[in-house]
Amino acid sequence: MEAVRGDGRWCVVTGGRGFAARHLVTMLLRSGEWRVRVADLGPAITLDRDEEEGFLGAALREGQAVYVSADLRDKAQVARAFEGAEVVFHMAAPDSSINNFHLHYGVNVDGTKNVIDTCIRCKVKRLIYTSSPSVVFDGVHGIFNADESMPYPDKFNDSYSETKADAEKLVMRANGKSKYIIGDGNNYYDFTYVENVAYGHVCAEKTLSSEDGAKIAAGKTYFITNMEPIKFWEFMSLILEGLGYERPSVKIPVSVMMPVAHVVEWTYQKFAKYGMKVPQLTPSRIRLLSCNRTFSCSRAKEQLGYEPLVSLKDGVKRTVESYSHLQAQNHRSISKASIFLGNGNLAKTVLWEDAKQTVTVLLLLAVIYYHLFTCGYTFITAMAKLLSLTALFLFIHGMLPSNLFGHKVEKLEASNFHITQAQAHHIANSISSNWNSLVSALRSLCRGNDWLLFLKVSLSLLVVSILSSMSSQAAFKIGTALVFTGFKAYEKWEDSIDSMVGDACTILLHFGSAKESSS
Template structure:
């Protein structure tokens, strides 16, 4: 759905900078700004060159007509930032891609927190009037208190992002720079490199067959185009409604809370995967998660993405909805793409990762899948046969408890297990066959 541009037709062109303009949401914002027609857009990102996709014809045309330009930017270089921002009136600040920095704390701190400090200083030196930060709803602990940051956060990236947001909001109205922050919840859409690909990876490994907990928890999701549209709304509101917007943080969602497992089911079924259908107790999952945390701490961050897995478990177990009334009232935000339409567009964009696609069959098999191949053992280990796998899992848990957690010696545990097995065999021999057939029907 196109953004209404009538109110901008008589305006003089304004120059803005989109930091992180080649990222997931940054691309959508750049496209919407160019469609409005009254913006000169400077795109700044960490990539050295601008490689355009064939679908980005509007951006290619804007680059050729000088309505858009691209700058390679390192957020640790404050002089370079100031040079890029010089002459602009608005800065839309998205985090520059941090994937090349791994999970190293010092590198991420320099990029996110020190980078925010450098951007603030550059805005003040370059006389930028408005700075809008793309934050996340994950930075807050209590959804009813917009500035209540948690004392302890398991996800290091979220913790650093909360620090960056606090710096930007506290810098409001210093040297004439007005700031605000937009906290979007669970952003998804075409080009997503985190949420949707993670769901699909779990689906390919068979883990999305399970519903954790009751399955009744509500979650707020946000389509990427709506987040980009919210930035445009915030810029206009920051320009005309200074008191009620400057220095404030606003929650951004699709305004359509949905059960988490329903959203996941729509996404998976649209791409050919089976919807979740096996319920697991929440306590059991929490126990498994504690074991994975221990493995993560021992093996290091390269073993598996534990923070993203924790985020998925939190989404799966808890209700996460946010009040967007302030965004509706003060920045006049309203979604331009419905949740249903957003899911449809996302499914179309990820069709190459569908279950029956050649790409999925050839390229997405895990190492374990290739190593084990087919057969009964592989079916059990890879959870292809859910009943057999779950039965074996319960059996292993029972044996682990019997031999290691019961407090008895190994010999006494083995003796009791042998006695228990003997009683079962004797009972099987003495009980009438008719009675055994009755038990087998349950």
């Protein structure tokens, strides 16, 4: 594919390798009006296959686009990136999931100061700044159809929001020195498809390029949205269903999750130096997920001529198609919990795959508990009574007709109680396989380098020791509850639990290494 040649005018996109910025770069190249300078932190640009074969790859080869490595905190690097540019689209921002005030202030505030000063020195005609709707969100009060007149909160949700607001103020104060500001609209409840975000920037540039438009738009903020507010979890359900997953159905109160999030954040602050990964469960994220936030796009529509190019429905469809590698059928269909339980009837029962069978087993366990522990029988007497009840049930069940009051009665065949030769081989193979797995685990433990396995074995033995220290009655109740909830929980959050255990092992390794080096 050949890139469309521009007329020689250069523009710069800071943070040009970011998600929204990539779409803006492509849109600018497609327009044929611009040559694009892509500025980002990396020392060199690495294109994926679609980019290599698309407009950006062709533009880089033909000189219609160039990549510049630039840290916004370094004014010399910013100057090198902006030299000779007519327009700057300032989209760079640090990771918002890390609540690091020093990082956020350095990039969002000091970096934006450098951008403004360099635009003045390099005589850049127009600066279009990508802000965030989080600058008007305090983390407590929901936002309904807010317009650009909404004031900043007294207290911000996190350091990212606070420093983005400081940067926004800097850009607005710099008006008259060649500037423009735009909100990207990428927020919860008012989702904005990325092409619409890019198009909002293009509309802003075109408006500012005319004398009349500059008088109207310069120094103003604009919300860019899809103009189709939607409930956050409804949107997530559409994405998940499109990828072949079930809709989320379990509701957890914010009052329950917030203390957990604070503990997670505190743990990260203490153990980050030992290699702990940045957690996704943080107080600011919980507030973002639990508050309503919608914004009016009427000012952008009236003054910039902005209209969404892609509807929310089409945007969801395109998003699902873009992430086809995350389709449910592309992921493993058998969980580790199911494999551990033998991937048979036991797994179906314990993991609630057959609800009828699980409920039946739980009722049988309740009967066993009653006869063994609450009736005061001896073990032999209790077992005799249980066997008597079983024989009575089978006898009565055998006497019932195949159709009783319009309901089909499934008969138990004698073969249900037989073990075929193939089943016997399967059982023997399972026993030998489990024994070999145990031996393999012991070998790994003897080598002393598998912390994850050591942690799993230690936790398992701890659970066994706790249960064995209890009375048989308490152990039966707690053990049953753990089996029927623990395995299901592990199956549902398998990746998260494995990741947490892996992080714990990493921290232990770093801690051990630090201790050894200090000694």
